[in-house]
Amino acid sequence: MPHSDTIATELSLRPAQVRAALELLGQGNTIPFVARYRKEATGELDEVELRDIRDRHEYLTELDERRAAILSSVSEQGKLTEDLRSHIQRAQTKSELEDLYRPYKPKRRTRAMMALERGLGPLAELLWTGALADRDAEQVATQYVSTEKGVADASEALTGARDVLAERVADDPGARAFVRDLTRDKGVLESRVARGKAGETSKFQDYYDFSEPLKRIPGHRVLAIRRGETEEYLTARVAAPEEEILAGLRQRFVARSAAPVQMMMVIQDAYSRLISTSVEVELRMELKVRADEEAIGIFGQNLEGLLLAPPAGGRVTLGVDPGFRTGCKLAVVSATGALIATGVVYLHQEDRARREIPRLVREHGVELISVGNGTASRETDRLVRDATREIPADRRPVVVMVNEAGASVYSASDLAREELPELDLTLRSAVSIARRLQDPLAELVKIDPKSIGVGQYQHDVSESKLKRRLDETVESCVNRVGVEVNTASPALLSYVAGIGPTVAQRIAAYRDEHGAFDSRAGLLKVSGLGAKTFEQAAGFLRVRGGRHPLDASAVHPERYKLVERIATDLGTRLDTLVGNDAVVGQIRPERYVSDGVGIPTLQDIIEELRKPGRDPRQAFEAPKFRDDVQTIADLREGMTLEGTVTNVVAFGAFVDVGVHQDGLVHLSELSDRFVKDANQVVKVGQRVQVRVLSADAVRQRIALSMKTPGTSASRPPQADPPRPARAHASRPSPAAPEGFAANGMRIKRK
Numbered sequence: 001m002p003h004s005d006t007i008a009t010e011l012s013l014r015p016a017q018v019r020a021a022l023e024l025l026g027q028g029n030t031i032p033f034v035a036r037y038r039k040e041a042t043g044e045l046d047e048v049e050l051r052d053i054r055d056r057h058e059y060l061t062e063l064d065e066r067r068a069a070i071l072s073s074v075s076e077q078g079k080l081t082e083d084l085r086s087h088i089q090r091a092q093t094k095s096e097l098e099d100l101y102r103p104y105k106p107k108r109r110t111r112a113m114m115a116l117e118r119g120l121g122p123l124a125e126l127l128w129t130g131a132l133a134d135r136d137a138e139q140v141a142t143q144y145v146s147t148e149k150g151v152a153d154a155s156e157a158l159t160g161a162r163d164v165l166a167e168r169v170a171d172d173p174g175a176r177a178f179v180r181d182l183t184r185d186k187g188v189l190e191s192r193v194a195r196g197k198a199g200e201t202s203k204f205q206d207y208y209d210f211s212e213p214l215k216r217i218p219g220h221r222v223l224a225i226r227r228g229e230t231e232e233y234l235t236a237r238v239a240a241p242e243e244e245i246l247a248g249l250r251q252r253f254v255a256r257s258a259a260p261v262q263m264m265m266v267i268q269d270a271y272s273r274l275i276s277t278s279v280e281v282e283l284r285m286e287l288k289v290r291a292d293e294e295a296i297g298i299f300g301q302n303l304e305g306l307l308l309a310p311p312a313g314g315r316v317t318l319g320v321d322p323g324f325r326t327g328c329k330l331a332v333v334s335a336t337g338a339l340i341a342t343g344v345v346y347l348h349q350e351d352r353a354r355r356e357i358p359r360l361v362r363e364h365g366v367e368l369i370s371v372g373n374g375t376a377s378r379e380t381d382r383l384v385r386d387a388t389r390e391i392p393a394d395r396r397p398v399v400v401m402v403n404e405a406g407a408s409v410y411s412a413s414d415l416a417r418e419e420l421p422e423l424d425l426t427l428r429s430a431v432s433i434a435r436r437l438q439d440p441l442a443e444l445v446k447i448d449p450k451s452i453g454v455g456q457y458q459h460d461v462s463e464s465k466l467k468r469r470l471d472e473t474v475e476s477c478v479n480r481v482g483v484e485v486n487t488a489s490p491a492l493l494s495y496v497a498g499i500g501p502t503v504a505q506r507i508a509a510y511r512d513e514h515g516a517f518d519s520r521a522g523l524l525k526v527s528g529l530g531a532k533t534f535e536q537a538a539g540f541l542r543v544r545g546g547r548h549p550l551d552a553s554a555v556h557p558e559r560y561k562l563v564e565r566i567a568t569d570l571g572t573r574l575d576t577l578v579g580n581d582a583v584v585g586q587i588r589p590e591r592y593v594s595d596g597v598g599i600p601t602l603q604d605i606i607e608e609l610r611k612p613g614r615d616p617r618q619a620f621e622a623p624k625f626r627d628d629v630q631t632i633a634d635l636r637e638g639m640t641l642e643g644t645v646t647n648v649v650a651f652g653a654f655v656d657v658g659v660h661q662d663g664l665v666h667l668s669e670l671s672d673r674f675v676k677d678a679n680q681v682v683k684v685g686q687r688v689q690v691r692v693l694s695a696d697a698v699r700q701r702i703a704l705s706m707k708t709p710g711t712s713a714s715r716p717p718q719a720d721p722p723r724p725a726r727a728h729a730s731r732p733s734p735a736a737p738e739g740f741a742a743n744g745m746r747i748k749r750k
Helices: 004-011 015-026 031-037 047-076 082-090 094-104 110-116 121-129 134-146 156-172 173-185 221-231 244-253 260-307 350-364 377-388 407-411 414-419 425-438 440-444 463-481 499-515 521-525 531-540 555-569 599-610
Strands: 187-193 209-213 234-239 317-321 330-333 339-345 368-372 398-402 640-651 652-658 661-667 687-696 702-706
Touching: 004 015, 004 047, 004 221, 004 440, 015 031, 015 047, 031 047, 031 463, 031 531, 047 082, 047 094, 082 094, 094 173, 110 121, 110 156, 121 156, 121 260, 134 260, 156 173, 156 221, 156 260, 156 661, 173 244, 187 221, 187 425, 209 440, 221 234, 221 260, 221 339, 221 414, 234 260, 234 339, 234 702, 260 440, 260 463, 317 350, 317 425, 330 350, 330 425, 339 425, 350 377, 350 661, 368 377, 368 425, 377 398, 377 652, 440 463, 463 702, 499 521, 531 555, 661 687
Parallel strands: 317 368, 368 398, 661 702
Antiparallel strands: 187 209, 187 234, 317 330, 330 339, 640 652, 640 687, 652 661, 687 702
16 A cells, blocks of 8 residues: 555554555545444554544645656656656655756746846856856956847846846755755744734734744734734734855855855845745745644534533423523423424513413423523523422423524524424524533534634634534544434434435435334435445444344444354343343453454444443533622632633633633643643533632623642743733624634624
8 A cells, every 4th residue: 555654654553554544445434434343454543543544645645646747747848867856756745846846847937037048048157167256257247248138238147147046046955945944943923013003902912013933833823913914904924044044055055156256146136036935935834734733623622522512311401592682582392302382581571481481391391491601691591590490399490501602503504494494593593402402412413513613713724624624523423422313313314424415315214204214224225325335334323222132232233143143152132132231241252353353343342232322422410500600790809610611722711600701711720730732631511610810891801710729830931822902802803713702702602
């Protein structure tokens, strides 16, 4: 398999693992399937390692394609020497390839080309080879003066010759690599306030006079500066170590020249006119790519935490979409998420709410009440709790505030119109709010991940890379949890390995026409779902109460006969074995090792037999906000609160403490020890204990800490990002990151 040894070395894996992974992926197998059901073949590579292998293989394949195109182009020009071919074949990066190709790449008309057309090439060669000294340059140059060719005098002849050599220096792969590497290592990214903006208050104030080394600047600052440029608040440049660069170029091109004066002018011109600008563009693009990867990684981790939040389970739930002017929309859904009833109550009509909400609870057996955390959420939460206070404790629903980000996006979508055609937008939001408490994963897959509001700078990063990462995150979470084929929406089914949107719709249509599936094997009757798709998907689909006892588990159908043999060897029936920990404990996996089935697969099977179809998500527990803390004004320095992590960013984590404005736990306040990456400490959806450091009701800023009082974690200066500009959170600047106000605080939106 091409590049398997290279990838194995780079990723510290065994070549056999990489070859097996690339072969399996090349056969059309999905990453979740390979990670779960082909452990013996890959040496138990997980999904992250498999994606790293795939991504690196794609890069190297693209590199090979570009290498072939360059070799073909240079060969067609008749300039492909064996030495050049060898260098091109050995190039390991795209930038190295492009440096080698640069002298042969078709260019627009340049000053060097015009000088050559005027016959100044031989004069340039004399300077380059050292055959012409500075003292003789003027005299020899007079020989190239030609009115016919447009060379007026010796000075103009020398200028043209230097233009030829400046382009040669600029095209020299070694020179460009030297400048690029030195600038990358010692250069500084500087930003200044744009002309006419100096007196304006903006989110970008901290970047009005800012600089930081290229090799240390974190991605979120790079993206902030780029956005500042886009919004015309900032100008930015890479400040390179110019003296050191020129000294290196002098050593390379001038040290042994007989015409050092002329050659110094050549390298000065080559660097300032031809090399510096293009190298700056390259390095700023490198920073952008690195920043994109950081931001996309954070988004993916946050999305994973949100999707894998503990589900409340199949219980009748009342969803409440808060609102002041239009009222609080109510929607009761069944244990399976089907709509049962709707209603509206108003915050200023408390008597009506005390009648309507208990009525819905009594009539429909409501066990949970899900309140969206948008505008008027705390007022609505208080209204609901007051309205249910008279219900006996043993029948009183648990009231939970949930993250409603993206609910309005869902309610206006084609999918929502198909699912709930009879409802208006706001009532659809209430249904979504109810369902996302029952099962966050099943509901959130219906929403474009970018609309869920757990990222940073998502509209500034590569859209294609972001979409790929988020789609793969959703796919990974869905397959990790497993999907009940008879109740799952087409949106959820579409993320099951190998299925996709078209087959998901066909499964749902078949289910509607023929009734519930009674076995996994029944899926093969669905049009377009062939043997390969079944192989990829079956292990992640569940048929509870089906004909085969293993259809509700993660045991793949290809291993059913093996498990039946195990049951026979234990002298028990298969249905008795499944879920019977005492009997499962008697299995000796080493007895069943064979080709394609090793200890890893057998251990997975045994775990599934112990707890068939187990949900890897944690058990649901409602967060507890303090009743005496309703607004920012209620917060006091030193107060300890329970909260829920709503977003993790490069500089810390935002936590909902129940006052409708998330507080920031800065990176330096996440732990008693030094923290480089917030995701090492917290995840989206995690419940945490925080202490209030400060609360500014005017600017809507809350500073929180998770550290033990009296401790301080040391950190390098670069770990502390510039403070966001001061602005009121209710008026987000257009320059603010998506989901954040101009002051850097998170805004809760539907």
